[in-house]
Structure formats: C-alpha cells, structure tokens
Amino acid sequence: MSLPITMAQASTAGQTQAMLFQPLEIRGVQLRNRIVVSPMAQYSSIDGFLTDWHFAHFAKFAMGGAGSVFTEATKIERRGLGTVGDMGIWKDEHIAPLQRLAKFLKEQGATPSIQLNHAGRKAGTYKPWDGFGALDRSVPVEGQEHWEVIGPSAVEYLEGWPLPREMSKQDIDEVQSNWVKAAMRADQAGFEILEIHGAHGYLIHEFLSPASNKRADRYGGSLGNRMRFALEVTEAVRRVWPQHKPLFFRVSAVDEGGWTIDDTVILARELKSLGVDVIDCSASGISIRSPTASRIAPKLGFQVPYAERVRKDAAVMTMAVGLIVHPRQAEEILVKGQADLVAIGRELLYNPFWPAHAARALGHDKQYGDMPVQYGWWLDRRSKTGYTEE
Numbered sequence: 001m002s003l004p005i006t007m008a009q010a011s012t013a014g015q016t017q018a019m020l021f022q023p024l025e026i027r028g029v030q031l032r033n034r035i036v037v038s039p040m041a042q043y044s045s046i047d048g049f050l051t052d053w054h055f056a057h058f059a060k061f062a063m064g065g066a067g068s069v070f071t072e073a074t075k076i077e078r079r080g081l082g083t084v085g086d087m088g089i090w091k092d093e094h095i096a097p098l099q100r101l102a103k104f105l106k107e108q109g110a111t112p113s114i115q116l117n118h119a120g121r122k123a124g125t126y127k128p129w130d131g132f133g134a135l136d137r138s139v140p141v142e143g144q145e146h147w148e149v150i151g152p153s154a155v156e157y158l159e160g161w162p163l164p165r166e167m168s169k170q171d172i173d174e175v176q177s178n179w180v181k182a183a184m185r186a187d188q189a190g191f192e193i194l195e196i197h198g199a200h201g202y203l204i205h206e207f208l209s210p211a212s213n214k215r216a217d218r219y220g221g222s223l224g225n226r227m228r229f230a231l232e233v234t235e236a237v238r239r240v241w242p243q244h245k246p247l248f249f250r251v252s253a254v255d256e257g258g259w260t261i262d263d264t265v266i267l268a269r270e271l272k273s274l275g276v277d278v279i280d281c282s283a284s285g286i287s288i289r290s291p292t293a294s295r296i297a298p299k300l301g302f303q304v305p306y307a308e309r310v311r312k313d314a315a316v317m318t319m320a321v322g323l324i325v326h327p328r329q330a331e332e333i334l335v336k337g338q339a340d341l342v343a344i345g346r347e348l349l350y351n352p353f354w355p356a357h358a359a360r361a362l363g364h365d366k367q368y369g370d371m372p373v374q375y376g377w378w379l380d381r382r383s384k385t386g387y388t389e390e
C-alpha cells in the first residue's frame, strides 16, 4: 500500500509534486493521478444503450485530466434497472458503444472504468427530475414494458413501493451468473477497472443490511450469512475479471437500517482476501434516498472518516467520496493517509476541468502541460496576457 508523504518531501526542482498528481499503480494498471470521476447516472439510455449524451458527458472528464473516469451504475440485467434510462450491459449488443467510449477515455490518458449494479428492490423508479418515486405500473414507462422487482426478502423499500419477490436460490444463481457475463462484456469493451456497486440500498447492499434481509436460509440472519451474496458475486466476478485489472467495491459504510462501520471493516477484510483492490466508501440509501439527492447539505468530506477507518483497520486501499470540492482538501485527504484515491461527483458536473485547475492551484502544472494540447497551448498563452485571475 502506498504510504502518505508530505508535499515538501515530494518537491523537486521548484515544482511541487502534489500527491494528488502522483500516479498510482494497482495491479497492471497505472492511474495518471489520484482523481477519480465518481459514478453518476445520467438516466439517458435507451434500452440500456450508451448514447451520444453519455459519450460527451464522460469524454469531457477525461479531457479535463481525471485519472480515471467511471461510467454510471451499469445494469447487469434488465430486472436490475432503477429507471428506464439506466445504462446496461446485459446483452452483447451493448458492448460496441461502450468500447468506443473506453477507447476514447484511454486515448485521453484516463483509465476507463465501469461500475456494475443491480437495483434489486429499488427497481422501477421515475427519474430524479420526475420525482424519483415508484413507477405507475398500470401504464408503460416511456413506451417500454415494466420489469420485475426482486430482492433478498419481501420487504419494500419505502411505503407505497412494490413488494419485491423474495429471490429463490435459483434466482440467486441466475443473478450471479449475469454479474459474471456483465464483467466479461466490460472486459471485452476495454474497461480497465471494474467496480461492484454494493452500496446505496441496491441489491448487494439489500443482502448485507438487516433492514432489507429477513431471510431464514444461509443468505440471511448472521453477518456472515448476510455477506454471503456479496462475497459470492465478488468471487465469481474476480474469477473472470483479468488478474492484471483492478477490482473496486463500493460500500455504504453505514446505513439507516443497522449496518455499521464495524460490519464494513469485516466485509472489507473479506473482500480484500477475494482480490478486491480498493474499497470505495460511500454511505446510506437502504431506507432513505441518499444524501446526494436530498437538500440537506452535509459537511465537506462527510464520508472521508469511513475511508480512513477502513484503510486503517482492514489494511486495504480506499477511495474517499462525498463533497470533496477543493484541491487542498483533496490533497490533505491523501497526505493524511485517509484514502488512496479521491472520487468527485457533482463538483465535476460544475467544472469538468477541475483536475486541470487543481493542478495549477497545487503548483503541479503551471503551464497547462497536462491538458490536451488543443487546449493547453492556448491557455498557457492566455494565462500570460495578464487579464486572467490566477
């Protein structure tokens, strides 16, 4: 594991080597810096297919200098769709547009990364700007058929939401096999990092949390039993995901239904032993929407302590996420050893060139040398005209 170093230690020849801009090698993949674009659903797919909107959306983050660009939560089967507009990878036809995207991200120097997910009992919702509630199932949704809602137990997400059908062992096997097929397609598409979405109240988290898992078989009850589904999916995915490619796992480090940070540390140790390289530490979502979608403003870096605790107690690399907005804040998280990577979401929607600006703010790249030459050449000259604010 990389150890924290100070900015002073890393300073060479008058140029400050901010830790944020030091490359990180994980297995056979090198990230050019420690800035990761957090998965952000765009609700803009048609039948799971990536669209021009997605291409432009992801491409600009790579052009802006991010170390790795994650796709949104890409669904491993149609039953796993949250909204009708989610991206999918449940059929071979989905591969070609994903391949084009992965190739472009890599050409721009960013590591192409994909998050895979299954919505479980949170399947079948309106898009955020249409209210985020459960779909009216009496009419087609945007002209498409509805899909079945499954979960570990017949416990609905919120009042008025569909009661999921409790998954049989056969369903568990089928869903696990779809995770494996999706991982193989992601590899074929050229992605270099795969993240299993085990957070935010979706299927894997539903198995973990006592709030949504009331099973009496070996997938429910004790912590070990509730972790079984997550661990089996991870083991199966790791088997087909190439050894030289990193595997990440996103957790809700704590939730509102009884899952604790101590549980997360135990889970993280198990995941590490199965070949997970990085634990991406988010939180909540089992019975509330999410801190991101609410109007309550959490504190800057509100989830960083989870990444720090998991890194320390499970001795595994972590990614911190959640209101990381300032370059110095991001730098400090790394220097203090709270995480190995920082994931940024909304700040990058606001400013897709955040990494390039952070590189200047931290004294890493004063001449825009890391930017695509089509921009950097001009911006360097612009910066010397004296009319720009530095």
Ligand SMILES: Cc1cc2nc3c(=O)[nH]c(=O)nc-3n(C[C@H](O)[C@H](O)[C@H](O)COP(=O)(O)O)c2cc1C
Pocket (backbone or CB within 6 Å): 038, 039, 040, 041, 042, 072, 073, 115, 197, 199, 200, 250, 282, 292, 321, 322, 323, 324, 343, 344, 345, 346, 347
């Ligand atoms: C538009 C949007 C879509 C999101 N979609 C996903 C997603 O597909 N998968 C996921 O794990 N988190 C998703 N999130 C959560 C983000 O990855 C991130 O954890 C959260 O926004 C907190 O980081 P931030 O404060 O930097 O935005 C989404 C957030 C936003 C704003």
